[in-house]
Amino acid sequence: MEGEDSSSKLLSLSTPLYRLASLGKLLQLESHPLFAKWEGANPTGTHKDRAAISHVAAAKRDGFGAVTAGTCGNYGAALAYYAKLYRVKAVIYVPRLYENSRVAEMKRYGAAVIPVDGKYEDAVALSAQAARENDWYDANPGGPNDHTSLASYSRIAYEIAAQLGDAPHAISIPVGNGTTLVGVYLGFLQLYKEGCTTRIPRIVAATTAHANQLAASWAKGSLEPVKLPASEVRETWVNEPLAAVESLNAHEALKALHCSGGEVYVFEDEEMVEAALALKAVEGIAALPASAASILALKRFASLGEAEGPLVALVTGRWRARR
Ligand SMILES: Cc1ncc(COP(=O)(O)O)c(C=O)c1O
Known part of the structure; x- marks a missing residue:
């Protein structure tokens, strides 16, 4: 791929x-x-593939060192997949206790997965904060992109x-x-x-x-x-x-x-x-x-x-x- x-x-x-x-x-x-x-x-x-591919392509085009988002699973798997395709680093925040978080799949695609003690919204907040602090591309819903x-x-x-x-x-x-x-x-x-x-x-x-x-x-x-x-x-x-x-x-x-x-x-x-x-x-x-x-x-x-x-x-x- x-x-x-x-x-x-x-x-x-x-x-x-x-x-x-x-x-x-x-x-x-x-x-x-x-x-x-x-x-x-x-x-x-x-359908999360649709947003993921666009964000990863934009991160690649604009030279970001990584793309990040909080996810309950599907969006993170999509981001990780396209990040591998475009050779962009993906850092995905996932609530630790979610059952369908597709973490193994994200790791297989080479993404860094950060478990979060909290709900989906906590994962998004931590990802958005990391994007600001590290100048990563923020692919979170409700975010700058x-x-x-x-x-x-x-x-x-x-x-x-x-x-x-x-x-x-x-x-x-x-x-x-x-x-x-x-x-x-x-x-x-x-x-x-x-x-x-x-x-x-x-x-x-x-x-x-x-x-x-x-x-x-x-x-x-x-x-x-x-x-x-x-x-x-x-x-x-x-x-x-x-x-x-x-x-x-x-x-x-x-x-x-x-x-x-x-x-x-x-x-x-x-x-x-x-x-x-x-x-x-x-x-x-x-x-x-x-x-x-x-x-x-x-x-x-x-x-x-x-x-x-x-x-x-x-x-x-x-x-x-x-x-
Ligand atoms: C399968 C599936 N359906 C629906 C949704 C909700 O989509 P949205 O957050 O855009 O409303 C998600 C979000 O990840 C999803 O994975």
Whole structure:
């Protein structure tokens, strides 16, 4: 995977859009074509590849000695992968007690992994501090290079519009910080403003019931992020990518939800695992349970009777059976 040629090829990541006809039937969504934007096709299995490759390329271009971020696992694995490809040092901060942190994989790619005694937000804070102190490239959500993450996730909207021939009626996105959601919304907004699509999709957020700042703020009807007591947040092997005391892009994400006529739905771990099992059994797609929440959210959204066209769920890979 080393070398300039392979890295420039990967700069144009794109993923398939699968029609989920059988699952749609099972979920009684026949009147609205259901699709999965299959981010599991990315080299490290999630949409985090998109931000990671852009940040690592920018760090390389601007001559930074290292790239750093805090992660619950997927983003760190992606950063480590592209850092190896571009021959940039990666320093990844990971909460010590997280179960799906993909640490072995990051180390295999040559990244330095710093275990953190704390939550995801502590890992991000320590990484951002190290970036300031050592003049490393800060690839953290909500950090100085956030625009790069948003631009890379906005490509998802461009791909979907090209694959469907228009924007879908609604797109459902698994949410932790809300970075992906904001990027996708901005992509669709731009497409609409350019006259390339006939609508801006309704943005549907799917997340954990235990707990997420964005969901808590939305439930209170607040477009400003509300404070969430850390004691309310319970991370598990299923919800780690979604649990957030602070959703680092909550402000913009709440605006995107509000402006698009969107909704937020929260799910228990068992529901997400069941949805992942159904996706595998019925469509042969091996999804990460946290990301299968996006399918459940579309089901709830459609049950309001407001769906009027294609529904797209963003789904990522890396199914890990619990031993
Ligand atoms: C699989 C998966 N889904 C969703 C998310 C949440 O994405 P965001 O923080 O952009 O909202 C993450 C974050 O790492 C993730 O790994």
